[in-house]
Amino acid sequence: MKIYTRRRDTPLRAVDGISFEVPQGTIFGLLGPNGAGKSTTIKVLTTLLPPTSGQVSVLGHDVVADPLAVRRQICVVLQENAIELFLSVQDNFRTFARFHGVTGAAADKAMERVLDLFRLREARKETGIDLSGGMKRRVQVAKMFMVDKPVVFLDEATTGMDTINKRATIEAVREEASRGRTIVLTTHMLEEAEELCSSVVIINHGRIIAQGTIDDVKDLGLRLFNITLTFSADPSRFIERLRRYKPQRLDVSGSTVHITVQEERAMYAILEMAQKSKNIRSFEVTNASLEDVFVELVDKKETAA
Amino acid sequence: MNAVVAVMVREYLIRRTSLMWFFMDLAVPLLYLLMFGVGFDRAIGGGMMMGGESIRYNEFFTASVLVMACFGSAINQSYGFFVDRDNGIFYEFLTYPMTRAQFMFGKILFGCVMSLAQLLLTLIAAVAVLGVRIHYPLLPFVAVGMMMGTAAWFFFMAIFAFLIRRNDTFNTVLNVFYFVLMFLSSLFYPLEGTPDWLRMLSFCNPVTWQADVMRWFLLGLGDPGTVLIEALLFAVFLGASFVVAVKALERAVE
Numbered sequence A: 001m002k003i004y005t006r007r008r009d010t011p012l013r014a015v016d017g018i019s020f021e022v023p024q025g026t027i028f029g030l031l032g033p034n035g036a037g038k039s040t041t042i043k044v045l046t047t048l049l050p051p052t053s054g055q056v057s058v059l060g061h062d063v064v065a066d067p068l069a070v071r072r073q074i075c076v077v078l079q080e081n082a083i084e085l086f087l088s089v090q091d092n093f094r095t096f097a098r099f100h101g102v103t104g105a106a107a108d109k110a111m112e113r114v115l116d117l118f119r120l121r122e123a124r125k126e127t128g129i130d131l132s133g134g135m136k137r138r139v140q141v142a143k144m145f146m147v148d149k150p151v152v153f154l155d156e157a158t159t160g161m162d163t164i165n166k167r168a169t170i171e172a173v174r175e176e177a178s179r180g181r182t183i184v185l186t187t188h189m190l191e192e193a194e195e196l197c198s199s200v201v202i203i204n205h206g207r208i209i210a211q212g213t214i215d216d217v218k219d220l221g222l223r224l225f226n227i228t229l230t231f232s233a234d235p236s237r238f239i240e241r242l243r244r245y246k247p248q249r250l251d252v253s254g255s256t257v258h259i260t261v262q263e264e265r266a267m268y269a270i271l272e273m274a275q276k277s278k279n280i281r282s283f284e285v286t287n288a289s290l291e292d293v294f295v296e297l298v299d300k301k302e303t304a305a
Numbered sequence B: 001m002n003a004v005v006a007v008m009v010r011e012y013l014i015r016r017t018s019l020m021w022f023f024m025d026l027a028v029p030l031l032y033l034l035m036f037g038v039g040f041d042r043a044i045g046g047g048m049m050m051g052g053e054s055i056r057y058n059e060f061f062t063a064s065v066l067v068m069a070c071f072g073s074a075i076n077q078s079y080g081f082f083v084d085r086d087n088g089i090f091y092e093f094l095t096y097p098m099t100r101a102q103f104m105f106g107k108i109l110f111g112c113v114m115s116l117a118q119l120l121l122t123l124i125a126a127v128a129v130l131g132v133r134i135h136y137p138l139l140p141f142v143a144v145g146m147m148m149g150t151a152a153w154f155f156f157m158a159i160f161a162f163l164i165r166r167n168d169t170f171n172t173v174l175n176v177f178y179f180v181l182m183f184l185s186s187l188f189y190p191l192e193g194t195p196d197w198l199r200m201l202s203f204c205n206p207v208t209w210q211a212d213v214m215r216w217f218l219l220g221l222g223d224p225g226t227v228l229i230e231a232l233l234f235a236v237f238l239g240a241s242f243v244v245a246v247k248a249l250e251r252a253v254e
Helices: A037-045 A067-071 A090-098 A103-117 A132-144 A162-180 A190-196 A214-218 A236-245 A265-277 A292-305 B002-014 B017-042 B057-087 B089-093 B100-129 B136-163 B168-182 B196-203 B208-219 B224-253
Strands: A002-004 A010-013 A027-031 A073-079 A152-157 A182-186 A200-206 A207-213 A225-231 A249-253 A256-262 A280-287 B048-050 B053-055
Touching: A010 A037, A027 A037, A027 A162, A037 A152, A037 A182, A067 A207, A073 B053, A090 A103, A090 A132, A090 B002, A103 A132, A132 A152, A132 A162, A152 A162, A162 A182, A162 A190, A182 A190, A190 A292, A200 A214, A200 A292, A207 A214, A207 A292, A214 A292, A225 A265, A236 A249, A236 A256, A236 A265, A256 A265, A265 A280, B002 B017, B002 B100, B017 B057, B017 B100, B048 B057, B053 B057, B057 B089, B057 B100, B057 B136, B057 B168, B057 B208, B100 B136, B100 B224, B136 B168, B136 B208, B136 B224, B168 B208, B208 B224
Parallel strands: A027 A182, A027 A200, A073 A152, A152 A182
Antiparallel strands: A002 A010, A200 A207, A225 A256, A225 A280, A249 A256, B048 B053
16 A cells, blocks of 8 residues: 655555556556556555555565665666756666666676667767657667666657557567566557457556456456447447447447447447348447547446546 | 765766756856856955955855755755656665765765865866955865765755655746845945845745855955854754755655
């Protein structure tokens, strides 16, 4: 549990009764809406903040009793953009490596790999202050790959990156996990979490609302069906009929209709309707995405509250 | 020890990016001595009385320049803290494999190296250019005073760097401290002839305590009893600043 106490304010229970384990060598997602308590959880796990109560350990080292032992096992990308503004990109890398005990030829070798991996070779002599926001973030994330710590924390690591760099980061993260490193990440991009993570915890208002493997979470009794219908003619008449099934989501984009329904009966009825229609060119049914489940879970809890 | 060295190398690399840093760290107090000190020395001509002894203003002011060096180094270091916190890397530092004490120690040690470099430059200028007579046997204590002063002012300024979130507010606080603490002290003039209210307030100022102690070690000027009390008070100031700075650091992370 983590309670923030500020003078003149009521204490804020940022994290309350959270409990989870992350298996070594896996990619673990900590998900939740803004202000859910994800960053506070990361701060506690990375020894930035002590928990108000409870026990937290990383690779068997207690974050309160032995924070230095924890720090020796981890590297962290925090939500804040954090690079050395007055140093060049290569000095950023070397400085980070030096703090983690990697110097000289070993640091230079790691730097060469990272410069290529994150396509930063041309920017190696540029000063931090001159980089764009996305480039700063790239340098910040790339630093993590300079050292070989068993646990990596990434707090919204791909925020602000363009698609290509986001893809490079995702690939790098996946590769590091395959080499046995444990990755704990928070992200707003649920597609990213679904693609990367083997297990997730969803938190809201500081409490866990779902946890397990991606499939476990998607199977939380929330039977959602995503149906995509592509019409060969204007689908407006059809849309009116679709509304009868009280869809959770109904998006129209040109001649394509995306619809999400909760009941299996509704799904079959729509497919039957599509089968009878002469205007349907294709249809596709998929299960709920992690994003659908996430929205459903968070909304349900908000409504209950 | 590696972590402390890493902090110091990082400080050096940052300073290497701009000669302005080195100018602020090394040259400013020296220029005070060579410009303000020399000018004032000539202006008051026949010297001044302190503790019944006649001394030249240059002699009086040399110890003050050393205090200003400690103070200036602390301001630069704390400003660095503020910038680091503002751009977020400060929080990342706290997740590196080092204790917070090692982080602070590395910062202070770098500040001390800069202060000792200033001590050397100031003494060369004072002795070789201005002919100041220095009490050489106590010179090691001057060096210790420089290091304690650098640490104390660093901790003191760090409190504000940790607690203040706005750049303009932080700059204002630094300027106010610079002005009030410098002029309400025995830095620029002996307090003996000053009005009672000014003398009373100045004796409550840690700048006065450090300046008087440094002057005694450097020139043998001042009352040993008073200097001893001031040395103790300054040690308490250092300890208290350290404790409050640690609390402020914890608060800053939240």
